[in-house]
Amino acid sequence: MKSAFRSRAHPGFWAFIVHRVSGLLLALFLPLHFWLLSQALHGPAALDGILRWVDRPAFKLAEWGLVVLLAAHLAGGVRVLMLEFLPWRNWQKALLAVAAGCTIAAGAAFALNLV
Amino acid sequence: MTTLQVSVWRGDEAGALQTFEVPRWPSQTVLDVVTAIQRDMDPTLAYRFACRVGMCGSCAMTVNGVARWTCRTHVAKVARDNRLELKPLANLPVIRDLVTDMREFFAKWTRAQGRLTPTRTRADDFARIAPDAPARAAANAGIECIGCGVCYASCDVVGWRPDYLGPAALNRAWTLVNDARDGAQQERLRAVAGDAGCQSCHTHVSCTERCPKQISPTAGIAGLKRAVAKAAWKGTL
Numbered sequence: 001m002k003s004a005f006r007s008r009a010h011p012g013f014w015a016f017i018v019h020r021v022s023g024l025l026l027a028l029f030l031p032l033h034f035w036l037l038s039q040a041l042h043g044p045a046a047l048d049g050i051l052r053w054v055d056r057p058a059f060k061l062a063e064w065g066l067v068v069l070l071a072a073h074l075a076g077g078v079r080v081l082m083l084e085f086l087p088w089r090n091w092q093k094a095l096l097a098v099a100a101g102c103t104i105a106a107g108a109a110f111a112l113n114l115v
Numbered sequence: 116m117t118t119l120q121v122s123v124w125r126g127d128e129a130g131a132l133q134t135f136e137v138p139r140w141p142s143q144t145v146l147d148v149v150t151a152i153q154r155d156m157d158p159t160l161a162y163r164f165a166c167r168v169g170m171c172g173s174c175a176m177t178v179n180g181v182a183r184w185t186c187r188t189h190v191a192k193v194a195r196d197n198r199l200e201l202k203p204l205a206n207l208p209v210i211r212d213l214v215t216d217m218r219e220f221f222a223k224w225t226r227a228q229g230r231l232t233p234t235r236t237r238a239d240d241f242a243r244i245a246p247d248a249p250a251r252a253a254a255n256a257g258i259e260c261i262g263c264g265v266c267y268a269s270c271d272v273v274g275w276r277p278d279y280l281g282p283a284a285l286n287r288a289w290t291l292v293n294d295a296r297d298g299a300q301q302e303r304l305r306a307v308a309g310d311a312g313c314q315s316c317h318t319h320v321s322c323t324e325r326c327p328k329q330i331s332p333t334a335g336i337a338g339l340k341r342a343v344a345k346a347a348w349k350g351t352l
Contacts, residue, residue, distance in 0.1 A: 001128065003205035006180030007269050012320030080318050085341060088334040092320055 015096050019076040022069040029066060060114055064107065071106035075099035119194060121148055123160065124202040128209050132200070139197065145185035146174050148199060149213065162213040169327065172261030175268070176213050177202040182268040184327040204268035220264050223280045228306045229287035232299035242296045254293035257286045257335050259328050266322035266332050278311040282322035282332030285313055289335030292342055304339075304346050313339035 040047045079099040083092060117139040122132040135152050146164055153160040164174040169187040176185050178193050179200050193199065207215035235242065244251050266282035267273055273281050280288075288307050291297050307313050316336045323331040346352040 001177075001203060001205050001207075001209055002274060003182070003268060003271070004177065004180035007177075007182060007205070007325070008271070008319075008321065010321065010324045012318070012324060013271075016317060016319045083318055083333075084337040088331070088337060090331075092323070092333075 011093055011096050015076060015079070015099070018072055019080075022073040022076070026066075026069055026073060029069075064110055064114065067110040068103060068107040072099075072103040075102040117197065119148060119190065120198045121152065122198075122200045123149075123152065123212070124209075125160075125212055126209075127211060130209070130212075132202075139190070143190045145176070145178050145183070145188045145190060145193065145199065145201070148190060149176075149185065149201065160213075161211045170261060172263035175204055175263040175265050175327075177204060177268065182265040182325055184263055184265065187327065204264050206268050206270065206273045207264065215264075217264060219277075220267055220281070220283070221262070223284040224262075224287055226306060227280045227284040227288040227312070228299060228303035229284055229291065231291060231294065231297055232302075234296060234298035244295055248295075250293040250295060253338065254290040257290045257330050257332070260286055260330055261328060263327065265325050265327055269321040269325040271319055271321065272315050272317055276311065276315060279315050280307065280312055282316075282336065285316075285339060286330060286332040286335040289338050292339065301346075301351065304343055304352060307339050308343040308347075308352060313343065316340075 036047075036050060039050055076099055079095045082095060119137045119139050121135045121137050123135060124130055125133045135156055137148050137151050137156075140147075146167065149160070149162050150164075153162065162174070162176070164186060165171040166173075167186045169184055172184070174185045175182060177183075177200075178185060178188060179195065179198075181193075182204055183193070185201075190199070201213060203209045203213050203215045207217060207220060210216050260283060262283060264283065266286075270279075270282055272279050285307060288303055291303060292300065297303075313336045316333070318333060318337075320333050323333045326332065343352065
């Protein structure tokens, strides 16, 4: 018998979901990122053309999303490393709150920089 | 008189929920509800219990979607709109109704070298272990496990890969890793170091969240990961 959704309704599991989803989305983004960088190999004109093409609000918003994903994945990863490699203490939820705070701060800072 | 609408799993894996109307009384536990059904409504209902006081670890079930020890779970805490849904523990084969086959659960304790391998005989003196020694404190933190299977049923990794040893067996291994009297340290670390062992844990912390004895198997599994890493670094694994 499979366990019910309700059994997963706790912060540790939400953190896992955020970490997994952000990781998958970042993995999907990486090929695009490398492709864009590879345009520099065809000379400055090709790269500049693409950079001009992506210089529009929708891409800025996507860029913000990317920063939030990166921040969430990084903070979540540091959280897991601290949980597992530092001597154990009862701070799972405190670490989670700090990781969430760092993510929100990074997202807010980048958004402020955009406007 | 207030009554509870109780949906109870009947049959094996291919079974279905059957609803009973059970009288509600003060300080009623979920186990009281199951016993009331079995005694007054349907004597064929299969379930397990023994001690009724949270020591034996045999009465765990899925109550409204969450694995719990039913003898120490008050209806007042878990019922929603006077409704209860009782199913057998997840991640274990269902034998009948609320009874699961726990053989694999306990076989994994054996696979995780969950037994003490003594280094002394009865002719030797007592081992002298300071109660406040860090290793003893780490062992004490996990030693009160009653083997109820709540952590195992709550663990998603167990659901994903059936050979994963699971939180209870790994917690047991961790208490022995910290036992100065044990002489099978290398075998135990090897037993828990593989893909089916501690490295598979994703630190969802579901086991820690649900353990009725407030043990943190996640702490033990993290400790095993560190011990395995240390042994691998030193080349002693």
